[in-house]
Amino acid sequence: MSKYLVRARLTVDGLKGLLKEGGTARREVVGRMVQSLGGQLESMYWAFGEEDIYVTVDLPSNASAAALGLVVSAAGGVRTSMVVLLTPEEIDEAVRQKVDYRAPGA
Structure with missing residues (x-):
């Protein structure tokens, strides 16, 4: 499972729903x-x-995360953005990978 941070901004309709529920x-x-x-x-x-609103979730895939964001935003109560969160172990794995790259102008 991957971890995601969902950031949401309420629309006027979303705020009305929050006040009601x-x-x-x-x-x-x-x-x-x-x-x-x-x-x-x-x-x-x-x-x-x-x-x-800030929400942290564990989801099985990026496709699941995209589905969540699409459905929630399409409903109209909030606008979402999503950040993929990485564990320290995932960063360790990333820094061990060899990448062929040349900086601009180098």
């Missing part, structure tokens, strides 16, 4: 959605700032 109900909906994709909800927080 509350945060706990939305967390339950998100948890069921993630489980339906074969994943697990790790955390969900509301925040002040440019993004309204």
